[in-house]
Amino acid sequence: MLDPAEALQLILAECTPLPAHEVRAAEAMGRVLAAPVHAPGALPPFDNSAMDGYALGGGAEALAKGSEWPIEGEQAAGDGTAQARHGAWEIMTGARLPDGLDRVIPVEQIERLEAPARVRLLADVAAGENVRTAGSDVPAGEAVFAAGTVLAPQHLMLLAALGVDGVTVTERPRVAVLCTGRELVDDPAVPLASGQIRNSNGPFLAARLPRAGAELAHIETVGDEVDAFVAAFERARTAGARVVISTGAVSMGRYDFVPEALQRLGAETIFHKVAIRPGKPLLFARLPDGTLFFGLPGNPVAVATGLRFFVEPALRAMLGLPPETPWRVPLAADYAKKPRLRFHLKARVTLDAQGRLVARVLAGQESYRIGPLADANAWVVVPVEAQALPAGTLVDVCGPGHLESPAIEGSAA
Numbered sequence: 001m002l003d004p005a006e007a008l009q010l011i012l013a014e015c016t017p018l019p020a021h022e023v024r025a026a027e028a029m030g031r032v033l034a035a036p037v038h039a040p041g042a043l044p045p046f047d048n049s050a051m052d053g054y055a056l057g058g059g060a061e062a063l064a065k066g067s068e069w070p071i072e073g074e075q076a077a078g079d080g081t082a083q084a085r086h087g088a089w090e091i092m093t094g095a096r097l098p099d100g101l102d103r104v105i106p107v108e109q110i111e112r113l114e115a116p117a118r119v120r121l122l123a124d125v126a127a128g129e130n131v132r133t134a135g136s137d138v139p140a141g142e143a144v145f146a147a148g149t150v151l152a153p154q155h156l157m158l159l160a161a162l163g164v165d166g167v168t169v170t171e172r173p174r175v176a177v178l179c180t181g182r183e184l185v186d187d188p189a190v191p192l193a194s195g196q197i198r199n200s201n202g203p204f205l206a207a208r209l210p211r212a213g214a215e216l217a218h219i220e221t222v223g224d225e226v227d228a229f230v231a232a233f234e235r236a237r238t239a240g241a242r243v244v245i246s247t248g249a250v251s252m253g254r255y256d257f258v259p260e261a262l263q264r265l266g267a268e269t270i271f272h273k274v275a276i277r278p279g280k281p282l283l284f285a286r287l288p289d290g291t292l293f294f295g296l297p298g299n300p301v302a303v304a305t306g307l308r309f310f311v312e313p314a315l316r317a318m319l320g321l322p323p324e325t326p327w328r329v330p331l332a333a334d335y336a337k338k339p340r341l342r343f344h345l346k347a348r349v350t351l352d353a354q355g356r357l358v359a360r361v362l363a364g365q366e367s368y369r370i371g372p373l374a375d376a377n378a379w380v381v382v383p384v385e386a387q388a389l390p391a392g393t394l395v396d397v398c399g400p401g402h403l404e405s406p407a408i409e410g411s412a413a
Contacts, residue, residue: 001275003384004342007284008313010270014286015317018171025159028151030403031169032213032319037145039162042135047097049075050130054088054110054119055101062126063103071117073098088119097131104130138162148321150213150403173243173318176218176236177205180229180248180258181298184221200370201247201303208304211401212312213319217241224255230264242291245311248298251281258283258295267293274310275384277341278302278367282310299367305344308379312402326381326396327406332358336388346376349397349406357408359397378406 002010020034049055055075056063072087075095082089082098089098097104105125112119138144144158145151151167159167184199185192192198199221209216218239222228229246236244249258250272262269267285272295274282279302283295292314296306316324329349337343346362359380364372381396382389389395399405 001273001280002271004274004276004309007271007274007282008310011284011292011310011314012317014270014292015314017320018173018318020168020170022166022168025156025164025167028159028167028169029153029156030210030213031151031167031172032321033145033147033149033151033167034170034320035168036143036147037159037164037167039138039140039142039144040164041162042140043138043158043161044132044134044136046134047102048132049091049093049095049097049104050132051093051104051106053091053104053106053130055084055091055097055104056088056125057084057086057101058103058127060127062124063105063121065121065124068113068118068120071112071119102127102131106130150321170319172213172215173315174217174240175209175214175243175245175315176239176241177202177209177216177220178229178232178236178244178246179219179221180224180246181221182223186221200300201298204300204303205245205247205307208307208401211403212307212315213403214243214315224249224257226257226261226264229257229261233261233265237289237291243294243311243314244291245294245296245307247296247303250283250295250297262293262295275341276305276309277343279305279344280341282306284310297367300370301346301365301367301373304373305367305379308398308401309344309381316402324398324402326398327357328394329357329359329397330392330394331380331389332360333391334389335361335382335393337382337386339385339387342384343380343382345380345382346372347378347380347397348376349378349408351408359395376400377408 069088072089074090075082075098076092077094079095084098084100103125109123110119179199179202183196185196186199202219206216206219218236218241220232222232249256262285265287267287269285272283273280279297281297285293294311296303345365348360349357352358361380362372362376379398
């Protein structure tokens with residue numbers, strides 16, 4: 001069996017960053033920037049008031065409590081440039097400061113007097129108080145996002161505030177999924193016949209791949225026949241897929257036909273079987289046109305493992321992202337395994353009673369058990385030669401997907 005680190009290097013050697021293109025910023029959620037974004041202007045674009053009150057001027061000097069100022073004008077949010085002379089301007093939160101004014105006193109700290117209309121200061125107010133200066137959030141020309149940034153809602157907020165309409169992003173890898181097995185039933189409304197099971201791998205991959213930065217180009221379920229698989233593979237390529245993932249039929253049983261189908265497709269098998277658990281029969285191949293193929297075993301957690309630790313690093317490379325860096329978190333309890341396999345364990349990262357992160361390996365690590373996977377918020381990766389790991393040992397911890405960190409909740413107690 002191939003060492004998992006070596007297997008990953010063989011995969012990455014076949015992956016190159018995809019081309020870039022421009023999309024509208026409002027439609028760029030989850031996309032990976034292929035070029036940095038610079039602020040086209042300052043944010044805020046002008047000096048404005050941080051609260052409702054009165055704007056005043058005074059240079060370097062503080063204006064003293066008890067002083068009185070004639071009310072010269074009013075400035076609401078959305079009003080344009082105004083020129084102050086010598087007096088106070090009633091001003092609303094977010095409104096542009098009139099030229100010549102440099103501070104704002106809150107409405108709660110003034111007394112308004114009439115005949116003539118004026119304000120008396122109930123507190124000293126220094127230059128710059130309660131003013132949001134132009135460019136204090138983002139100066140014009142500043143690089144706000146680096147290439148490789150995965151755009152999230154807060155990024156779209158800043159792009160909108162800066163008036164950035166388009167961004168350059170890396171093309172999403174187009175991926176197809178072929179679930180094999182005559183026992184699989186796709187329609188949840190169809191009653192199961194004896195020996196049949198629900199297809200859980202298809203919905204999982206269809207949901208997970210977009211969250212990993214890919215575009216699902218094609219998905220279908222096929223039986224255990226080479227001809228049917230080859231025809232489905234051609235449909236996937238016609239749909240534009242340049243990565244094809246299959247589930248099932250890669251082990252050593254009579255109906256494990258995927259290696260034969262790959263031969264017919266002219267594929268070069270780069271490796272078959274990796275020293276991991278679950279998912280040991282993992283197969284990786286390259287077709288003559290450059291299409292990459294990942295043959296994952298059929299058990300659901302083996303599919304999740306193969307996707308997370310072998311397919312997703314390939315997608316990451318195609319998106320132009322650097323290799324992922326796992327967290328290092330102490331184990332909450334002792335753990336032991338046999339050597340010669342790298343284990344990928346369903347786990348929960350939580351806070352202990354002292355508020356420290358700990359990784360708890362969940363019960364039910366068998367590759368057919370989906371329940372613990374649904375309860376996990378992370379993966380614990382135990383190296384090939386590790387055996388007995390006492391509580392407190394630092395282990396590699398990865399989020400559910402390569403673009404996601406563990407969702408930490410509550411206490412481990």
